[in-house]
Amino acid sequence: SQKIEQNSEALNIQEGKTATLTCNYTNYSPAYLQWYRQDPGRGPVFLLLIRENEKEKRKERLKVTFDTTLKQSLFHITASQPADSATYLCAPGGPGFQKLVFGTGTRLLVSP
Amino acid sequence: DARVTQTPRHKVTEMGQEVTMRCQPILGHNTVFWYRQTMMQGLELLAYFRNRAPLDDSGMPKDRFSAEMPDATLATLKIQPSEPRDSAVYFCASGLRAGGVTGELFFGEGSRLTVL
Numbered sequence: 001s002q003k004i005e006q007n008s009e010a011l012n013i014q015e016g017k018t019a020t021l022t023c024n025y026t027n028y029s030p031a032y033l034q035w036y037r038q039d040p041g042r043g044p045v046f047l048l049l050i051r052e053n054e055k056e057k058r059k060e061r062l063k064v065t066f067d068t069t070l071k072q073s074l075f076h077i078t079a080s081q082p083a084d085s086a087t088y089l090c091a092p093g094g095p096g097f098q099k100l101v102f103g104t105g106t107r108l109l110v111s112p
Numbered sequence: 113d114a115r116v117t118q119t120p121r122h123k124v125t126e127m128g129q130e131v132t133m134r135c136q137p138i139l140g141h142n143t144v145f146w147y148r149q150t151m152m153q154g155l156e157l158l159a160y161f162r163n164r165a166p167l168d169d170s171g172m173p174k175d176r177f178s179a180e181m182p183d184a185t186l187a188t189l190k191i192q193p194s195e196p197r198d199s200a201v202y203f204c205a206s207g208l209r210a211g212g213v214t215g216e217l218f219f220g221e222g223s224r225l226t227v228l
Contacts, residue, residue: 032213043116043203043219044155089155093214099168100145100207100214104154 002027004103006090012109013080021075021106023090030092033066033073038087038105047088048075080110114138118204118220126228130192133223135204136185143214144187146172146179147203149222155203161187162209194227201225 005024013019023033032051036044050057050066050073057064063076073092077084089105117136125131137144146158159169159179169179176195181187191198201224205217 034216036217043205043222044217045219046216049213049216094212099157099160100217101157102147102155 002101004028004090004092004101006088006103007106008104010107010109012111015081015110015112017080019077019080019084019108019110021088021108023073023075023092023103025071025092028071028092029068029094031094032092033064034091034093034100035062035064035073035075036089036091036102038089044089044102077108080108082110082112084108085110114218116204116206116218116220118202118223120223121221122224122226124226124228125194127195128193129227130190131194131198131225131227132191133189133202133204133225135187135189135206135220137187137204137206138218139185141206141208141218143207143209144181145205145207145217146187146189147205148200149203150200158189158202191225194225196227199225199227 003026034049035047038044048064050064061078065074087105087107089102091100091102119134144161147155149155158172160167161181164181178190201222203222205219207217208215
C-alpha cells in the first residue's frame, strides 16, 4: 500500500543552524510534492511545490529537493529562527492520484 | 483576502447526536477536500470533490459519515450518529486542479469536535 513517512520524533536545533526534514514515500510515483507548515491550532499553510523534473527548488530560506530514485524529498530551512518552530507536512501528488494525502508531519523546534 | 471559512469552530456534543460541519471554499477553486486530524493519526483524508462531484470518499466511515457539495459555495460533512472516537479537528481545504496537478491547498481554520 502507498505510504508517506516523515520523522515522527521532533527535531530540535539551535537558532542559526540548518534544519533538514525528510519525506520518504513508497508505492508512489508522484509527479510533484508539496510541503506545508502547520502551527498549533491552525490549518496547514502551503510553502512549496516541487515537480519531478525540478530536483531542487528554493524560496527565501527554504530549499526542497526531490529525488525520484530514492523516493525522497528533503526540506531545508537555513539560518533557522525560533519563528520557524512548527510542524512540517509533505504531500506527494500526481495525475495518477488526484487526492492529496499528507505525511504525519515532523515537528521542528528551534531554540534561541 | 480570499480564505476558506469553516463553521462551527468548536462543537461539543453528546454521543448519538448529529453533527454538521460546513465549509465555504474559495471562489473559483474546483477541488475541495475534507481532512480529519488527531494526534495519533495525523491528517487523514476523508473525502474529495472536484467540480462539486465526489471523487473519493474511501477514507470516510460510510455508515455514519456523509459529505456533500450542494453548490459551489458550500461543502458539508455530516456525522450521524456521532461517537466519542469522532473527536478530532476537521479541516476543509480548497484548491485548483489543472493539467494533472492539484496546486496549493488553502485550509480553513478547522472545526474542533468533541463527542462526549
